[in-house]
Amino acid sequence: QSxxxxxxxxxxxxxQRVTISCSGSTSNIGSNTVNWYQQLxxxxxxxxxxxxxxxxxxxxxxxxxxxxxTSASLAISGLQSEDEADYYCAAWSDTRSGPFVFGxxxxxxxx
Amino acid sequence: QITLKESGPTLVKPTQTLTLTCTFSGFSLTTxxxxxxxxxxxxxxxxxxxxxxxxxxDMRYNPSLKSRLTITKDTSKNQVVLTMxxxxxVDTATYYCTHGLRREACSGGRCYYFDYWGQGxxxxxxx
Numbered sequence: 001q002s003x004x005x006x007x008x009x010x011x012x013x014x015x016q017r018v019t020i021s022c023s024g025s026t027s028n029i030g031s032n033t034v035n036w037y038q039q040l041x042x043x044x045x046x047x048x049x050x051x052x053x054x055x056x057x058x059x060x061x062x063x064x065x066x067x068x069x070t071s072a073s074l075a076i077s078g079l080q081s082e083d084e085a086d087y088y089c090a091a092w093s094d095t096r097s098g099p100f101v102f103g104x105x106x107x108x109x110x111x
Numbered sequence: 112q113i114t115l116k117e118s119g120p121t122l123v124k125p126t127q128t129l130t131l132t133c134t135f136s137g138f139s140l141t142t143x144x145x146x147x148x149x150x151x152x153x154x155x156x157x158x159x160x161x162x163x164x165x166x167x168x169d170m171r172y173n174p175s176l177k178s179r180l181t182i183t184k185d186t187s188k189n190q191v192v193l194t195m196x197x198x199x200x201v202d203t204a205t206y207y208c209t210h211g212l213r214r215e216a217c218s219g220g221r222c223y224y225f226d227y228w229g230q231g232x233x234x235x236x237x238x
Contacts, residue, residue, distance in 0.1 A: 035224050044207055044228040051214050056226060088158055092221035097172045100160035
């Protein structure tokens, strides 16, 4: 069971801006940084954002991340057909042994 | 170029022990700030972090599965092995091996993020 909550779906037309939310608590997002992953159909997840808003090399600047309190967001600007995928947020959790927890996932559809 | 590849059985019986091997290249698990982790994804797409072994031999486990998991490394072979005991049909999932990297200006086990993933290996648990 995921402890980070995301909307199950989001959609937009090409060129639009889409935002995905990730809601957590003081023990995870509130006290640790957030990562975002993109999973294209049939492939492994790919790191999109780490440390709340940092993009690894090779990730287009259309993708941006932010965090405020116990919530985080991923924005995709200039939506493209190849952005159709599942997106997951993730963060460490300050429970006794600190597991790394994932969000419930959001399926993005390009209309 | 960092690559990771998982190997192991595709089918195990309930109560058996699962052993998965991650063979990697492009980095060393003796390098300060590096780790290798295991994450699984259920058929329903839920992602669950399992374990992480660090460059300094420290290990961290998901508390809900800790009693069933063991993670070890063989730096001479560039391999990390995960064993999971008492397998059950609910453990049916795709198991991923991941490269963990400590972010800058941060110390401690929770400073790691997973930037490279293997292709995953599907493990079914059924009699």
